Amino acid sequence: MIQAFWLTNVRLDKGFETGDDGVFHTISEICHLKIEDGKIAEIVSATEPLDTPLPQEDAKGLLALPSFVEKHNHLDKTYAGATWKSCLPPKKLIDRLEFEAKEMPLMTGTTKERAQAMLQLHIKGGATHVRTHVNIDPYIGLKNLEGVRAALEEYSDRLTYEIVAFPQQGLLRTQASSLMRQAMKEGATLVGGLDPAGIDNELEGSLREMMDIAVEADADVDIHLHDPGTLGFYTIKRLLDLTEEAGWQNRLAISHAFALGDVSMEESSDMADRLSQLGTMIMTTVPINRAMPPVPMLHAKGVQVALGYDGFYDSWSPYGTGDMLDKLNRLVERYRWVDEISLVQSLYFITGGKTTLDKDGNRAWPKVGDEASIVFAESSCSAEAIARKSRRAAVMFKGKIVHGALERMGETK
Template identity: 60%
Template sequence: MKAYWLTNVTLDSGYVHEDGRLEGTETALYDIRIKDGVIEELQVAQSMPLKTDLPVQDAKRLLALPPFKEMHNHLDKTYLGLPWKSCTPVPNLTERLKLEAAELAELARTGQHRAEHMLQLLLQGGATHVRTHVNIDPYIGLKNLEEIQKALDSFGGKMTHEIVAFPQHGLLRTNSTGLMRQAMKAGASIVGGLDPGGIDRNIEASLYEMMNLAAEFEADIDIHLHDPGHLGFYTIKKLVSLIEEAGWKNRAAISHAFALGDVSVEETLEMADEMASLGIAIMSTVPINRVMPPIDVLHEKGVHVALGCDGFYDSWSPFGTGDMLEKAGRLAERYKWKDEYALSQSLQFITGGIRTLDRNGNRLWPKVGDAASMVLVEASCSAEAVARRSRRAAVISDGSLIFGGLSRETELTYN
């Protein structure tokens, strides 16, 4: 890739303090020299035109934010690209799984088509990475995995990805260990799991099976845990002990983990310390219809928390936008993070932990040597972008424009 200058880029540059209080965010215009997908130089923009022999692209004062990461999605489930269809009501999770199983074979035929529609939606919202769970079950074998791999390949150079082999209908319940093993050999990179108590009805055996698969393939773990209360909390305790025993530090994530919001504060604090020491992450969708783990407490204790949109426009939910900035805004609303500092810092939950500024107002991102990947938005600073879900004008990945254009009039549309 040839080198070029991206000029007139607005960056967070510090905080404004008045009467001892943090009242706002300072920003400044920068010119950024990019070569081979990497930031090679950052300099404060001058009033005079830049003197250079390199191509110049004017960002027109758009604010740059770190690229977003969608860390919990189900590309194989979406109805995007198909005619509108709402959800069929069911009384419980087991019945929902039965309903899903009945349509798997039909949906598998359009897997790539539907997934590509979802990927485009995520991308235009600013996500350049997706972690997708893919059903691995006896109903359609590896068909979903094959379709999703084709879709992800078609977005090569635009989005990076991780694929979780996900036993949606129960690892033990559907005797899917052999299929999971095939999926890992076929390109899945993370071993998934699902409600060892509520679905598999054998917590210890289900967790052991999942951990054994992870050890066999030297793979990370991401387990969906919806089970509430002390059932879910016991499952987390057992999983933590297995992770410690196996030495799987910094290699496991628990998606949803609703039980952490059901038990006492003392139990949650103690568990947060253990999770932080083992590098166990929490993947949350910031639900509005149920108790969720106390993300504020977990974060303060050093637990890595990331957000995702989960399944939407599918048999599980007709709602959603695929907009990670909206997720960050919802999280801020949920915890009443209304001040300048809290709003700007909430970005880290959708960027893989990257922040633009530290508490003292020192710029953390971007720096020379960073990948030239960013989301250009119509906002004065990152706090405004989160609070107002500011319009994405363009997305750049490794120096290449992959969505939109560098104009404040660019509309963000949803397919």
């Protein structure tokens, strides 16, 4: 096994400059990166020849980006890896849940294979971390958890992961509390929740039960909150109250949180202050058919915002590729972030907070000591990669190529 080698001729964002045309541009340079024990040990300019006995892998000018983080996913529900299957036309959420309750037990035998097919698409797109929600309910018990765990364990040399025990059919509605507690003992790492008012019809009781399970398991929380408007907004308020009461600061994520985009900007701004103070994350899938959380304002106020692809090609929708760069492209287009600084800074939302350059044009990534998890894109700079959804020629995870290939030179030591 190679412990140390050089990545040669890697393109890195260098800074910003104003061109003769008066337009702000991102500039890049070619560098060599020494990789040792899965981390970046040295960064040198490629202007001088590299004299080393270590093996080399030639990136041939490909742009390096920090690998991507997929923060909202459903590995257990996908039809990926199977022949074309029709999805269910849109209906009310409760109708979908009833359909899923019948379908899921018929699919548990292929959970591992379908999950792996989905993971392969994520890795191909550049993701080396996945947070997946897994259905826990009386209809399937822990079977989906078993299949997803098996898939993720086999891929543990290609990515890191989190598993959310997700009461898709309702925590109280299906009396899933005991199953949720068991899931937390058998591999789930976060406690999930779902519309305590809209699905469980018991806002206070559902939230308290979810938090109780989290505290017992010493686990973080990630709740799906689709409930809109005043109802959803009040749910967020109560959830933050209980978070503070339990001392669960910096351990809560709210997925979707559509209500933040339904209320007035003043109300949303006030709530953003509290979300920031409590270290609450917001996960969004960047929907195109409804209001969504006001990402620019949330980000400006210090709220951590991350993107997720959600489910793709399943009973809910035939769309999706699992490509996080495609999801980011939708976000920047939605908010018309067309200047170079905005494009480069948007990487934050799919990399776990990393950007190649800070707002002043100083290199923020990579730095010596960073994990060598890298996406190699056919692009001149990160702004172009985001705007044009540039092809990814290779993906590296902790110093190991997990998708595509780079040209290897020299002998393996």
